[in-house]
């Protein structure tokens with residue numbers, strides 16, 4: 023440790039030792055500290071958050087001077103603004119034009135994008151004009167994020183002393199308990215024990231009565247009942263040592279990579295996180311135990327994690343306040359009564375600075391998502407497939423970084439979400455376990471899922487497509503070859519079918535009974551796409567599209583940790599807890615995030631045409647029936663897809679062909695149309711790999 027010693031020996035603050043109380047901490051607490059126990063009152067956590075992260079990434083990449091105002095642009099909006107630019111009053115809410123007026127020297131750097139059909143993202147000069155044909159890539163920032171994480175890990179002692187949790191693209195939590203424990207024993211040999219009478223509940227000797235050197239740290243003011251004249255106890259010393267470590271970590275990140283960050287240091291994750299945002303940029307804030315109440319009561323509770331969203335709103339509505347100070351006056355019974363037992367007691371503790379969640383260094387990515395909203399909507403297979411190609415490339419490059427090539431981690435399922443009007447459909451399929459994951463394999467699977475959406479009917483116009491992979495598992499490495507993967511219970515089940523999910527409006531609808539569902543042979547439809555040429559026909563561009571890479575990353579970054587309130591609270595359900603898997607949780611979250619966008623699309627959906635009196639009809643000879651003209655191309659696509667599926671089925675099974683089932687008929691109700699009757703053959707295990715263009 024290069025920092026100065028913890029005490030300035032020349033500045034004692036207590037004139038006499040006669041009035042000294044015993045330490046509030048015991049030998050047991052000390053040994054709990056070495057185990058990073060979250061219930062240890064000496065437990066010590068740091069949260070590090072990069073300053074204006076994407077903006078710093080661009081500054082480093084472009085080599086611009088540190089005082090140069092710079093903002094990161096995404097289409098016509100700004101998503102990150104560096105501190106020199108913030109001095110001009112710029113924020114995420116101003117438009118590019120406004121920003122340039124406020125700060126003429128501003129550099130606006132557009133994020134990297136994938137251009138429709140390209141194999142790799144790039145920084146395109148005219149990207150902002152091409153929202154309809156480009157998709158944002160966050161790869162450059164992920165890459166930097168990784169370097170920063172590696173630097174932190176390199177600097178800290180090896181696990182298990184090291185405990186680092188990546189909390190988002192630009193944040194980490196560090197549990198410094200074990201490391202600080204080691205330093206404490208070195209610096210204060212009197213702590214080495216044994217405990218008097220061998221009783222671990224005996225208090226520790228008092229620390230020396232010298233002023234602590236907090237260097238450049240921002241210290242949060244103490245609670246009303248406390249004074250700076252009080253002697254420090256071991257918790258203060260623990261914080262001070264942790265603060266040294268964090269200062270050194272931050273210095274290392276700057277030295278190696280030239281990024282500045284801010285940090286919070288306190289007894290738990292919740293407080294550490296609030297601390298890192300307290301003083302920015304390039305500063306660190308220590309919230310001592312004696313300052314917690316003071317610190318927290320100045321906050322709106324909606325700033326506390328998990329209280330920022332719907333739950334926070336509900337609490338505001340229930341108690342008619344958004345301040346911690348006022349909420350502190352509400353007795354626990356009343357909180358429980360109005361919010362349910364779990365949420366009530368969670369809330370009661372959290373506003374008192376109690377949080378026993380762990381820093382989880384094993385927290386891993388649970389899913390990866392790549393998505394695009396279309397404005398205007400897209401109308402053909404070819405267009406959709408071109409986007410799938412990009413999604414797959416995007417996801418695959420992230421998988422490679424996650425160690426999929428070395429088979430360290432691998433996703434088990436692939437999901438396609440498709441939105442048409444107010445209806446969202448999801449198709450899921452297992453990723454075959456016996457094969458190495460390749461871009462081709464994922465692309466085939468994605469096309470297959472899209473084909474299933476199309477076969478269900480009413481696929482176009484499509485307003486949003488997203489592809490995700492999930493169910494990550496640690497791969498089996500070592501002497502077991504990749505073919506040695508066993509198919510276990512859930513996977514085995516998944517192997518035999520693909521899963522449908524459908525939402526209309528706001529309601530998540532359970533999978534309908536089997537008779538109503540169609541199953542498509544995996545690999546079958548891929549030939550269909552493989553055979554068709556990708557056209558370059560662009561549709562009319564009317565409106566601005568939008569996408570939120572931030573949300574995308576949140577999903578990838580697994581913003582999940584133990585200090586979250588119980589599921590009922592997280593979901594804002596107020597006790598009406600619903601059992602959902604983590605993946606569903608995330609997917610629902612994703613949908614929530616897009617809700618406002620969802621609303622906007624609802625009106626544009628052609629389902630309204632159904633309500634009009636006269637709809638132009640055409641006659642389909644194959645079905646021997648009249649259908650609305652506006653469904654014609656979709657209907658033709660459907661026959662095409664169906665025929666190919668059938669052809670594939672015949673080619674791959676010895677059983678005689680069945681007549682194709684009926685294509686989409688007229689739809690009853692809003693956005694609910696699905697073709698009537700008929701199921702396809704059962705899914706095959708694994709997936710055939712076919713050439714594609």
Ligand code: TTP
Nearest residue numbers: 071072073074075076077101102103192302572
């Ligand atoms: P933040 O950490 O919230 O913000 P920041 O790093 O830009 O600035 P600060 O110094 O205040 O921490 O987000 C990290 C990155 O995530 C940010 O640089 C850009 C991206 N981001 C978005 O794209 N959209 C958003 O709405 C937010 C909040 C962040």
Ligand code: CA
Nearest residue numbers: 071072074192
């Ligand atoms: Ca940040």
Ligand code: CA
Nearest residue numbers: 071190192193
């Ligand atoms: Ca952040």
